[in-house]
Amino acid sequence: MTKNILVNISAGVATVTLNRPEKRNAIDYAGWVELRTIAEDLERDEAARVIVITGAGDKAFSAGADIADFDEYRSDGAKARVYAAAFEGAMDAIEALSKPTICLIKGFCIGGGCEMSMAADLRFAADNTRFGIPVAHLGILIGYAEMSRLLRLVGPGNAASILYTGRTFGPDEALRMGLVNELHPVENIDDFVHKLALSMVPLAPLSQARHKRIMQTVLTNPGLNDLSDDERALPFTNFDSEDFREGRSAFLEKRKPVFRGR
Numbered sequence: 001m002t003k004n005i006l007v008n009i010s011a012g013v014a015t016v017t018l019n020r021p022e023k024r025n026a027i028d029y030a031g032w033v034e035l036r037t038i039a040e041d042l043e044r045d046e047a048a049r050v051i052v053i054t055g056a057g058d059k060a061f062s063a064g065a066d067i068a069d070f071d072e073y074r075s076d077g078a079k080a081r082v083y084a085a086a087f088e089g090a091m092d093a094i095e096a097l098s099k100p101t102i103c104l105i106k107g108f109c110i111g112g113g114c115e116m117s118m119a120a121d122l123r124f125a126a127d128n129t130r131f132g133i134p135v136a137h138l139g140i141l142i143g144y145a146e147m148s149r150l151l152r153l154v155g156p157g158n159a160a161s162i163l164y165t166g167r168t169f170g171p172d173e174a175l176r177m178g179l180v181n182e183l184h185p186v187e188n189i190d191d192f193v194h195k196l197a198l199s200m201v202p203l204a205p206l207s208q209a210r211h212k213r214i215m216q217t218v219l220t221n222p223g224l225n226d227l228s229d230d231e232r233a234l235p236f237t238n239f240d241s242e243d244f245r246e247g248r249s250a251f252l253e254k255r256k257p258v259f260r261g262r
Contacts, residue, residue: 006056007035007042012164012201013194014048018055024063025055027116029073031066031121032086035116039093046261049205050197051097053120054104058128061103064111073099087112088145095119095149098209100200104193105129106186110168114179115142118149120210123179124170126186131179132168152219154178167212196244204243205261210234 006017016038018025027035036231042048047080055061065087077208094101094116101120109131117123133150135142142150142163150159154177162177174180184192200208217231218224238244242262250257 002030002034004028004031005038009047011198012044012047012049013197014042014051016042016051016053018053018062018113021055021057021059023066024060025057025113026063027112028066029069029083029086032090035090036086036093039090039097042099043097049099049201051099051101052104052193052197053094053101053117054193055106058106058126060113061109061117061129062113063104063108064230065112079141080140084143084173088143089142091119091149092145098212099205100208100212102193102197104189105180106189110137115146115149115187118146118153118179121251122181124182124184124189125174125180126189127171127183129171129174129180130168131170131174132166133162134166134168136163136166162212176181196238202256202259204238204247204257204259206238206241206243206259209261210238 004018004020006015006019008015008017016035018027018031020026020031042051069083072079074080100122103117103120103123105117105123106126107128107130109125109129111133114131114133133142147159150162154162158177158179171180171183175183200229215236217227217234243257243259246259247257
């Protein structure tokens, strides 16, 4: 872990902070590589039950990819492929997390920062936010995975508006499009997200992880065609788990359950 990305785990909540406020928390090539490693480490860390991703300060979640990298990493198609492996690897690793992920967004959420937020499960935005994916101003493209996430969240009409106009827009429009879940005053959003994350920590890890798997299956195969035997059995697997037995016992005994993800 470098000083450009900070990770803190407390009371079951892992907070990942993009820490380059002087650059609006822009992410360089090394940062994308590090984010992938952080996501993979958090997947294995049993102390982390919920993951919050945010940016340092109130002025930016992330302004996206660091333009200073372009000469070295994105000056031609061959270099761009190498860069994309790191960029997309980070977002894929975040999306693949079996634990709930929340983006706490303040200020600028632009380009790669906006695309990365779409890899999380939930997005809560402050009332000072600005969103956009202005790649047409640079003459570059977003990739297939990023396009898929964008279309799932906002639909083709809104995606076309975001990409073809290259404009930035405010929190009310982001909420209307479905790009974010809720809006909160900038002075209150940290407290709201922290309390929400803490409320999710005690919930059954197996339910969280397997709901995410079921959701991804439905999103990629909405007709539920040719499901494997494992996929068809998945909704019933928790009934054979220690967590289900604990949840049932706790309900009958009128106490709070203690889930262990087994």
